Amino acid sequence: MLNPSNNRYHRQIILDGFGESGQQKLLDAKVLVIGAGGLGCPALLYLAAAGVGQIGIIDDDAVSIENLHRQVLFTTDDIGLPKTLAAAKRLKALNPATDITEYPFRLTPTSCMEIFPNYDMILDCTDNFATRYMINDACVLLHKPLVSAAVSQYEGQLAVFQVTGGHVEEPVNYRDLFPEPPPDGLIRNCGEAGILGVLPGIIGTLQANETIKLITGIGVTLANRLLTFDIRTNTMTELVLTRSDHRNQSMPADTQAFLQMEYERPCHTETTVVEIGASTFDMMLKEPDVVAVDVREPHEHPLVTEFKHLRLPLSVMHEGPNPITARKVVFFCQTGVRSLQAASMLAAARPGGHEVFSLRGGIMQWKSQQKKSQHD
């Protein structure tokens, strides 16, 4: 509930047309931001500052030094930390009332279907086409408004999809604009083509603005519009989007088809983290080249005596360079949350250098399964 003695939102509450009802709508809103990068950082900052009640952040990456010229949530001290963790810490400091949920993993069709229904709207702040098409298709199937933005060198794009009402007769989606993803490698991303830091700063801020307008009903949104902005000339171009006859040619017809879609082609240059269950974990322990790592703090129980492992508390991992040299590493902790963070950190620190796994459910679940199998 809105506390009238809280001055945090005073300057926006006194705005004509905003008022306490506008603020209450923000406090009640649930927004999912996918990608805590150049676009996601400013979007998250302004959404949390404005008082959005619940924010989810999906990102599987860790903060690196190349990020810092544009990813304004992070500091030099955050290098190596999972982006979701560093972002949540910063946003909590900015606005402790905002409820932040961290999803430190790469989005899949299954996780789209699990996570998206918990949110009112989705922000696409990602950096690759595979995820953009996956997010779009999930939003169409789940009827979720999508605030989509992307940048390229000195130019940005911004659009609002899947929103009805106002000037919109038939809502459009990303496939009305671009029915098919381009072939891999054809369009260079920020890492290859370069990016000036202020560009995603501007476009991500506009994304937060569209989100606040959608939540509060203020103004006119970019529903069924594509806005482009060129920071070299300050040229804004707004184009009207309409339904395309080609929109459905590759669009999954239903949830079942969506779950079967292969958005991402297998790629072996990046290290991805795989979560494994107790039985796979047991099999891996028997392999000679696998190193198991307990990332719990020294005081934590239960002690593990059943198999050989290293102890490397997550707090120590955060502090310094990674001492793990083994090629195949499986992390575990109490419940599987911190081990996933540790795995993401290692994967980000040495792309292509490791095979990294995390024990789902942690050592607690593993021990209870051990007990159960002894009884059976």
Place this chain on the structure above:
Amino acid sequence: MDIEVKVFGQLTDLTGSAALRICDVRDTDELRALLADRYPPLKDHPYAIAVDRKIISVKTNLESGSVVVLMPPFSGG
């Protein structure tokens, strides 16, 4: 018959310019064909076409003074 074509994003690497003047095309299909002929790598690149600020998905007639936008998808975040 004179059409103004504005080129966005990395498509300008292929056309060499962000603003083109094209003559003697009657519709967007002819424009696509002419552009593919003049800038062969453009054939492989996806882009949306807007005519007078409206994205089109079917063949659309062009008139003298029409402003056409060639808009590729951006992926950066």
